Amino acid sequence: MGRRRRLSFDDNLLSEVSRGARAVVVCPDIRGQQHDLDADSRLAEACGLALAIGIVVADASVIPVRQVKPGTLFGSGQVENIATACEQHEAELVVIDGALSAIQQRNLEESLRRKVIDRTGLILEIFGERAATAEGRLQVELAHLDYQQSRLVRSWTHLERQRGGFGFLGGPGETQIEADRRMIRQRMGRLRKELEQVRKTRALHRERRSRAPWPVIALVGYTNAGKSTLFNKLTGEAVMAEDLLFATLDPTMRSVRLPGVEKVILSDTVGFISDLPTQLVAAFRATLEEVTGADVIVHVRDMANPASAAQKAQVLAVLGDLGVANGEEGQGDAIPVVEAWNKTDLLTSPEHDRLIESAQLDENSVPISAVTGEGVEALLTRLDALLTAGAKVHEIVLPAASGQKIAWLHAHGEVIEDDVVDEGGEEPRRRVLVRLTPKELGRFESLVD
Known part of the structure; x- marks a missing residue:
């Protein structure tokens, strides 16, 4: 008997056609x-x-x-x-x-x-x-196998010539196809287990970040809307940002400073697209779930694209599926959404003027150009206002030796007063009047000496 040909899971769908075709x-x-x-x-x-x-x-x-x-x-x-x-x-x-x-x-x-x-x-x-990360490669392979298993008959038509017999005796061609399907099912099962472990790990990381003192801003938007370009502008990084659909896939996180917040974690997520294959919707759900842990969502829109309104509807639909936004205004139950109206540099002067006028009527929409930097400072100011909204003054008394907590208050809150409380012969204590948001107060209370 000749050696059976094994199904390769590394074969690309376009392997028969070279790049540049x-x-x-x-x-x-x-x-x-x-x-x-x-x-x-x-x-x-x-x-x-x-x-x-x-x-x-x-x-x-x-x-x-x-x-x-x-x-x-x-x-x-x-x-x-x-x-x-x-x-x-x-x-x-x-x-x-x-x-x-x-x-x-x-x-x-x-x-x-x-x-x-x-x-x-x-x-x-x-x-x-x-896909660059291990998780991204796992997600793509799972989606690819899901797509490929329904096309085994097409992929292995050379075996149909070997079929013989009748009734339930299908011949070696049938056996080969069934074996290939079984290999795919087994491989998909292993991938799902690995991705479930990745999902648990990401959940632990999100939980750890939620206890950390820094808020998270997630950039979302239709593919090629300019998220990575804006990410680079705000962080000074060099994440791949080209005029291509899906130029970047794997989420990237970096820290930035805002006028009233010492440190913010900025997350660049995968772009959305209409009619995304169902295999990828399921496979990349864990990646998109990073959005659910954000304090603010920045929806980057390509205002130079005639289909910008339809693209917005697609993004809101995905956010709605994740449970973080609903309704025409794109506001979620707990996560505010700011629209960054990007690519103003590509608009004509009349279009640019009309966009500015429209934005003046909506405080959650900021016209920007991630390339020229127009409007970026206004966007940061708006984000700062959202992150510090609801801040109240709290009186906190701590042992003078609690240097870590006192330093945290100075770093992440607006300290109004910081006095030493004289209590006779007892251990000196510090009385701090500080303005904190409810979330910052919760993070402070979770700190361990």
Whole structure:
């Protein structure tokens, strides 16, 4: 017997097509399907996803689909038009901005004689390339396997020639596919256990940070809205920030100073996108849960994008799923949300003026440019006001030897008075009048001498 070929979990979906491959991008506009973005915006986003993985977009088009064909999604004439476009533009890859079943993908590849990849596969490929941390790689691999297990028939069609017998005797081809599925299920089980351990570890880290004296600000927003650029502007770091969809994936945390707060932890999270594959929604939930532990959420919006309003709706939907924001105003039960209206430098003068006027009517919206720095100081002032809102003056009496707690009050509160209390021959004590927020008071009370 020959050696059985084992399924490789490291194979990329685009392994047959090198970076720099020419592609035809097709956005099916299916009658009756509702989308937050219009067809042209979805096509532009699909092209951005292709560019993000190094694919050259040779041609892009929206194809109206009146009735979905179970075998190919498109009608026969539309498939021929796609094939003609591939020939004219010498494309070796076809990107479909939608979900394809395994059968549809296989049939399109046979008809077009080219590699075909759908939106889910493309996003998975981007995430697989960009994930840098161990957790991110685990999440991507789990999502990839979940996607891959339904396409084993397509991936292993060379085995169908080996099938023999009849009835329940399926032959070696059936056995190979079932073995591959079993390997995937086993691997997915191990990954879920590892991710559950990571989830518990992250929860412990969040709990530890909640006891720490520093508040947390989380940057969220649609992909390519400028979160990482703003993060770099505020922290002086050099986190990857390019004009690409999903330029950064893994969350990054750094400390910054605000006018009235000595130290704040700033968290840069993964960007959101419309129609995010369900495999990734589940896999990256632990990463997004970092947002739930924030004191303030900064929703970074790309105001130069015509689809900015639709993108905002997508972000609010995800935040609502996490239980940290609801309603049209984006306000959560406990976590305030500030909108940073980014990319003002790309607006025309009339558009810029209108944006400034609109922001003056909404105290939780701040026009900024993360590139030029316009409005960044105003954003910091607004964040400082939110973090110090509700602060009250408290009288705290401590033993004079409690240097750590006294230093903490001076570092994180607004100390109004600090006197030594004379109590005769007893141990000297310090009376401190300090203005603290309820959260800061709770953190102070959790300090251990």
